[in-house]
Every structure is written in structure tokens, then in C-alpha cells.
Amino acid sequence: MKQPARAGTVTWPMRGLTRAIEALVAAGGSAPEEARLVAANLVLANASGHDSHGVGMAARYVDSLLQGGLRVNQHVQVQLDTGSLLRLDGSSGYGQVVGREAMALGCERALQQGVCVVALANAHHLGRIGHWAEQCLEQGLVSLHFVNVVARPIVAPHGGLDARTGTNPVCVGIPRAGHEPIVLDFATSRIAQGKARVAYHRGLPVPEGTLLDDRGAPTTEARYGVVPPYGALLPFGEHKGFGLSLVAELLGGALTGGGTCREPDTGKRRILNGMLSILLDPAHLGTSTYFAAETEAYIDWLRRSPTPAGAPGITLAGEPERAARRRAAEQGIDLDEGTWQELLNAAQKLGLSAERVERLAASDI
Numbered sequence: 001m002k003q004p005a006r007a008g009t010v011t012w013p014m015r016g017l018t019r020a021i022e023a024l025v026a027a028g029g030s031a032p033e034e035a036r037l038v039a040a041n042l043v044l045a046n047a048s049g050h051d052s053h054g055v056g057m058a059a060r061y062v063d064s065l066l067q068g069g070l071r072v073n074q075h076v077q078v079q080l081d082t083g084s085l086l087r088l089d090g091s092s093g094y095g096q097v098v099g100r101e102a103m104a105l106g107c108e109r110a111l112q113q114g115v116c117v118v119a120l121a122n123a124h125h126l127g128r129i130g131h132w133a134e135q136c137l138e139q140g141l142v143s144l145h146f147v148n149v150v151a152r153p154i155v156a157p158h159g160g161l162d163a164r165t166g167t168n169p170v171c172v173g174i175p176r177a178g179h180e181p182i183v184l185d186f187a188t189s190r191i192a193q194g195k196a197r198v199a200y201h202r203g204l205p206v207p208e209g210t211l212l213d214d215r216g217a218p219t220t221e222a223r224y225g226v227v228p229p230y231g232a233l234l235p236f237g238e239h240k241g242f243g244l245s246l247v248a249e250l251l252g253g254a255l256t257g258g259g260t261c262r263e264p265d266t267g268k269r270r271i272l273n274g275m276l277s278i279l280l281d282p283a284h285l286g287t288s289t290y291f292a293a294e295t296e297a298y299i300d301w302l303r304r305s306p307t308p309a310g311a312p313g314i315t316l317a318g319e320p321e322r323a324a325r326r327r328a329a330e331q332g333i334d335l336d337e338g339t340w341q342e343l344l345n346a347a348q349k350l351g352l353s354a355e356r357v358e359r360l361a362a363s364d365i
């Protein structure tokens with residue numbers, strides 16, 4: 001059953017929430033498997049501690065769908081296949097489907113040939129990019145992902161005062177023998193746009209140094225990242241985050257052929273991602289025994305760095321998400337009322353009643 005959590009939020013069981021999102025996606029015309037993949041992906045993002053890429057995105061997807069910017073039941077189109085180079089078009093289909101298909105093709109090739117470069121253009125929102133690294137990790141593959149966002153620009157370049165780029169995530173997955181993998185996965189803005197949205201819904205400020213207002217002045221008012229008049233998020237790490245964002249824009253947008261965020265707006269609401277992924281099989285490189293042993297020796301040495309008294313110690317990328325998943329499996333997922341209301345409104349746009357969505361979300365079977 002749903003339970004009140006902290007003020008203004010409600011806790012939903014993971015299974016119930018998944019059923020509710022599945023019903024919402026299916027009401028938009030998606031086949032059952034598509035609805036299942038989209039719901040599982042979004043709920044896992046919440047469970048991993050990334051509400052910014054969780055079920056709240058489903059309301060955005062419904063707007064994209066109704067305006068023709070997102071197309072249901074699409075599959076990747078292979079535009080070029082040289083064996084170790086794949087150029088794929090996502091046809092504005094759900095990223096949760098075309099992203100999975102793109103990675104499945106890439107994994108197959110990387111396992112056969114040692115490496116595969118996958119250039120995926122025109123995927124609708126790919127969600128948490130770590131999800132795709134995790135798919136590669138299931139096959140024991142190292143993977144690197146550079147992603148751009150073909151939508152209204154929302155991040156200022158380092159030194160600039162208005163938005164000229166996206167939150168352009170970069171992600172690297174590294175398998176470990178007998179241990180949980182490294183999954184480094186972050187936006188190149190100081191905060192992901194969805195984090196401004198979550199703060200806005202919760203009536204909270206965003207941290208200082210993360211946002212400019214519509215005139216380019218620093219602000220902590222989350223609304224400048226969410227509703228007009230728009231400001232701009234800032235890149236993390238000054239020129240360093242901006243540099244990573246630049247290469248993600250060029251590799252994910254220009255090299256894949258999908259386009260950069262300077263493309264003229266079609267007027268349709270949509271979030272398209274371009275993703276350049278490099279998948280590598282350590283077994284083919286001939287260093288896998290050394291790689292596995294040295295990785296563990298290095299991590300052991302790294303963890304012995306002294307830390308201040310009472311501090312939690314050294315955290316490796318991927319660990320916070322796995323800890324959050326364990327908590328969510330036991331305690332369920334907290335959603336704020338603003339996000340939940342947006343989801344109910346989105347369901348109603350597709351003819352699905354709020355009562356049915358709430359009934360599904362509250363069930364734990």
C-alpha cells in the first residue's frame with residue numbers, strides 16, 4: 001500500500017509503481033514489451049537514487065508522444081554495418097527500446113571482434129546512461145558513452161551567460177572479477193536538469209553555483225531551470241566539465257549524424273539523444289588476467305587512503321546507486337506530490353483515469 005513519507009511525498013512499492021507506469025505507456029499505444037521496458041527503466045532510475053531520470057519523465061514522454069516528437073513501437077534501423085562499426089537510427093523511438101537494441105547489437109560484435117563502436121542517432125530520451133553501461137557489463141565488456149541532447153539548450157558554456165548546450169552525460173562502465181563493477185555516469189552540468197525539476201516541485205532552492213537566471217546572473221531559484229523565463233545551468237568543474245560537454249556534443253551529436261542542439265526547433269516537444277558508445281572486450285585485448293588482478297590490487301590500495309574520523313571512506317562510482325537500490329527494494333520509492341500530479345495529468349491525457357493509476361501503483365503484486 002502507498003504510505004505517506006516525509007511531508008509532500010508518498011512512498012510507492014516498486015512493483016506497483018512499475019505496473020502503473022507500464023499502464024501509462026501502454027495507453028500511449030506501446031506494445032506490452034515496450035511498456036515493460038520503459039517502466040522498468042524509469043523505476044530503476046528512481047530506485048538508483050536518480051529521481052531526475054525516473055518516472056517523472058513519463059509525463060514529458062506523453063507530451064512528446066502527443067506532439068509527434070516520440071514515436072511508439074520503433075526499432076533501431078541499421079544504416080551502416082562494417083562489423084566493428086555500427087551506425088544506427090533510433091527513429092525517435094523510446095530510448096529504452098532502441099538503446100537496448102543498439103547495445104545488444106554492439107555487445108554481440110564486441111564479443112566477436114573485441115571492439116565495436118556504436119553511433120546511435122535520433123533515440124528518444126535514453127534515460128540514465130549507466131543503464132546502457134550495465135547492459136554491456138552483463139557481458140563482461142568495458143564501455144564508454146558520450147551523449148548529447150537534441151532539445152532546447154539548457155546549459156551555458158564555461159564563460160557564457162546563456163544556454164548553448166545540453167546536460168550531455170558521459171559514462172564509463174568497467175567490469176571487475178568477482179566484484180560489483182565501476183559505473184561512472186554523470187551529466188556534465190553541475191546538476192542534471194531533472195534535479196532542478198525535482199527541487200522546483202519540492203519548493204526547494206538549487207545549490208549555489210549551479211544556475212543562472214534569464215539575464216545571466218547567478219540564482220538558486222529552481223524555476224529558472226524549469227519554466228520560462230529560462231536561465232541556464234552551469235557546467236561542473238568550470239572548463240573541465242565544459243570540455244567534456246563539448247566532446248559529448250560533437251561525438252554524440254555531430255559524429256553520429258543525429259545533430260547538435262543548435263538545430264532549429266521543430267516546434268514539437270521531444271528529447272532526442274545521440275550516443276556514441278565504444279564497447280571493448282578485455283578478453284580480446286590479451287590483458288584480461290592482469291587487468292582483473294591489477295584492478296583489484298589498485299582498488300585495495302586506493303581504499304587504504306586515510307579518511308577523516310567518522311567519514312564514510314572511499315566510494316567508487318556505481319556504489320551509491322547499488323546502495324540506493326537495496327534501500328528502494330525494502331522501503332519503496334518516495335515521489336513528491338508535484339511529480340505524482342504531473343503523472344496523473346499525463347495519464348488522463350491518454351484516457352487513463354487517475355483512480356486506476358493510483359490503484360495499480362498502490363498494489364504490491
Ligand code: NAD
Nearest residue numbers: 126127128129167169183184185186187192315316317318
Ligand atoms: P551525479 O552527480 O549523482 O553523479 C553520479 C555519478 O557519481 C555516479 O557514477 C555515482 O556512482 C558517482 N558518485 C556519486 N557519489 C559519489 C561519491 N561520493 N564518490 C564517488 N562517486 C560517487 O549524477 P548526475 O550528474 O545528476 O546524473 C544523473 C543521471 O542523469 C545519470 O544517470 C546520467 O546519465 C543522466 N542524464 C541523462 C541525460 C539524457 O539526456 N539521457 C542527460 C543528463 C543526465
